[in-house]
Amino acid sequence: MIEAVNLTKRYGAKTAVGGVTFTVKPGIVTGFLGPNGAGKSTTMRMIVGLDKPTAGTVTVNGKPYVKHRDPLHQVGALLDAKAVHTSRSAYNHLLAMAATHSIPTSRVNEVIDMTGLAAVAKKKAGGFSLGMGQRLGIASALLGDPQTLILDEPVNGLDPEGVLWVRNLAKYLASEGKTVFLSSHLMSEMAQTADHLIVIGRGLIIADAPIAEILAGASQSKVRVRTSEVxxxxxxxxxxxxxxxxxxxxxxxxxxxxxxxxxxxxxxNQVLVYELTPLTSSLEEAYFDLTKDSVEYHSQELDSNAPAAVKER
Incomplete structure (x- = not known):
């Protein structure tokens, strides 16, 4: 379980995270959403002790991360897939991590097979594609069989098979009673993976509820009707x-x-209707509605008559 209470981070005059309070519970997949610059990465970094809070507290499984004597068994985190010694093979990278926590070699082989790295396990990580780098990062997070898993953009660079694998992995780990906390900019994927959502904007929590409740709250009573008497x-x-x-x-x-x-x-009124379909908001629509006042960086809308070359820039 992850518990944040009045968690705050300031960099000089800028407040990156403004006193947020939330709980990430075990047994479900909790999604973490927010626009660029909203405070997601800073919050995740504070959870695992990479950034020190200006105020407030955050604990994982009942303790601050730095107080755990066996952190790899408590928390598995993927925050930056490139944070790996590039001249080491995937196998040796995982073996070095395992040695710091007395994790047996058999577990190294297990996570290599689990993440689909067997064919490239002896190759240098510096030559990995983006997708293979993500798989190695996830393997590192799983190495200690942790009670809590924190994944920042875990499907970045993965092919469709890899995306499906991450989705099923997250659901499986949650079904085992583990705490699963993940962020993604892919709304369609989050809609299929998460049970609960925490949405942050400009450093503040703007939604913290089951995904079904967020979708219901965003939906208006909207119906598609087909008739010959329009x-x-x-x-x-x-x-x-x-x-x-x-x-x-x-x-x-x-x-x-x-x-x-x-x-x-x-x-x-004796009007023939041959379709009546209730329409519900997608997660993307609900997300945009929630964050419309929290987006720091806005893209300029293009005129529909703009040249194709301009639109593609």
């Missing part, structure tokens, strides 16, 4: 608090009424 049904549905948008293929998108209410109005 104009008539639009007029019948339009009222205070109801928005009707007309699209191609005899399709309406109605906000402010649920499917049952729309069906009742259509039936009462």
């Amino acid at each position: 104009t008539r049904l639009s007029q019948l549905l339009a009222s205070n608090g109801v928005t009707v948008a007309c699209h191609e293929n005899e399709t309406l998108e109605v906000t402010g009424l649920d499917a049952r209410q729309i069906a009742g109005i259509a039936l009462a």
Whole structure:
């Protein structure tokens, strides 16, 4: 379990993390989201003792990370996959780590097989691709069979098979009662992996809830309707608090009424409706809605008529 209480980090006049309090519980996968510069990496670094808090506390499995006598058995962390001796082989890198905690060689071989590194285990880590570097970083995090796993962008550079493997690994470890805390900018992947989300923006927690609750909170009553009488049904549905948008293929998108209410109005007025589909917000939509006031770096929107070469820059 990870517990942060009023956790704060300042760099001079800049507050990177502004007094956050949260708990990452065992037995579930907790996702950590936020825009660039929101304080995610700083928070993770404070959890594992790489940065010292300006104020507040953070403990892992009941103690500050630096107080654990067997940190690799308590916490496995992937914060920077490039933090490896580039002239060492993957095998020797893991073997050196294992030696510091009296971890048997058999465990080194086990995590190499588990992470798909067997074919390159004797090759120098400096020549690894981004994806293989990620796999080595995850192998390092798993080496001590830790109770808590902290992974920062674990699927970065992985192919689809690797992404699926990380997803299944996170879920499996959580099912074993371990604490799994991971960040990612891939909303579609987080939606399939995480059970709970903590969202940070400008150093402050702006959401801390089960993913289903966050999606439900972001969803409006929106329904896709298909009918051959688009104009008539639009007029019948339009009222205070109801928005009707007309699209191609005899399709309406109605906000402010649920499917049952729309069906009742259509039936009462003998309008044939051949599709009624309730629409829910995606995690990406919910995330953008939550963080719209917390984004520090905004991209400039391009005119739809801009040359293709400009759009690709």
